[in-house]
Amino acid sequence: MPEQLSIKELQRLVDSYVTERDWKRYHKPKDIAISIAIESSELLELFQWKPDPVETGALNDELKSRVGEELADVVIYCACLANSADVDLSGALLDKIQKNRRKYPVGKVSKAKDWDEVRHSLETV
């Protein structure tokens, strides 16, 4: 296994995993998108009914490990969807970061006192 897992390698790993199990027949984009939403909710469940764990010092190794596992489920399904919908995920990630850099210019947003002001600063461009 490479020291640095790349997005492309992740896509290849999940592709082998899915192909070996004859699961391409289930892996239609719409159903994978549903699965991403479901896994995102399982991740969110770790934070339900509690204050943020960083604020309360509750971010211990056990919670980190559970967050890592649920996060992996989300990202693995994202790689599945990229495979199934024939999307260049690495390219889409780099493009989106560039687009966000332009949408939220550093000088403008970093002075906002809260998130409503961030939004407002952009609407009044």
Next chain:
Amino acid sequence: MPEQLSIKELQRLVDSYVTERDWKRYHKPKDIAISIAIESSELLELFQWKPDPVETGALNDELKSRVGEELADVVIYCACLANSADVDLSGALLDKIQKNRRKYPVGKVSKAKDWDEVRHSLETV
């Protein structure tokens, strides 16, 4: 930019992006997990009220590009959460793929005629 974007590089890119905008103050794990769920729904919205686009041949370049963009939003926030919760995302991904390989043994699940039978085959191990 590297030819092969790695998970670690993605995490560094989003970390710079967030730090430059002074957004670490918003980037608490609970709020990022909320954001992953919201972005997953925006992705799902591309498939709402329609049959699967692969089945109907509707997966054209425009749809691929929109799927890529929404998928990027989800994965970028996953990288943010890994940063904020101090999770080794590459390790978590490789571990989860291994765990899934053991949970769904090839011979057992590939013969199932539908997903209910996949589940059933595992419950009766």
Next chain:
Amino acid sequence: MPEQLSIKELQRLVDSYVTERDWKRYHKPKDIAISIAIESSELLELFQWKPDPVETGALNDELKSRVGEELADVVIYCACLANSADVDLSGALLDKIQKNRRKYPVGKVSKAKDWDEVRHSLETV
């Protein structure tokens, strides 16, 4: 119990339930909104990896009962949020139906051949 459960009675029932358990301390609007999203995903899970059950004739009593139970979880938390955020849910429902009636005028949308055309017909008003 009344023959016809009203929205207001539902709100009162869940309010007693929450108060008796001393759970008002957890029932902050943000956390209830998180819970609605989580329960919606559990509902969605009943349809994951399968064609629509009405199309395949798979909507049997067992599935109806599971849909009813997950649906109840979503609506119960909606009543909790209305209580916690001091929202008149009956009024909001009637207002929204009226607003939707105006937004999607019968003659205009019923002739559209698919959902994209519904959207398009409205954008070109």
Next chain:
Amino acid sequence: MPEQLSIKELQRLVDSYVTERDWKRYHKPKDIAISIAIESSELLELFQWKPDPVETGALNDELKSRVGEELADVVIYCACLANSADVDLSGALLDKIQKNRRKYPVGKVSKAKDWDEVRHSLETV
């Protein structure tokens, strides 16, 4: 309009609304479940990147009105799903409240100091 909107009346109102627009063709259970998840996320978006509005005193009339509107979207789609999947929603709601009453006995859960202890108290029954 009745003074007290009942669940059954809500179901009838949305049924007329859907029928008049010739939208039964879209209203398959799976797609409505997707729509409930999407609307839940729009509701959640009102609380993104902010502390709970009750805690900060930010629950003003404007926010209440937006919460009411998004909440209505979720509950309206729940009524649509009950119609489409032929589920007795009033009955399911009353059953679920009863089931929850038994699952979380008052004496046991109200003394728990946090939500983890609530869960724990039940696992050790």
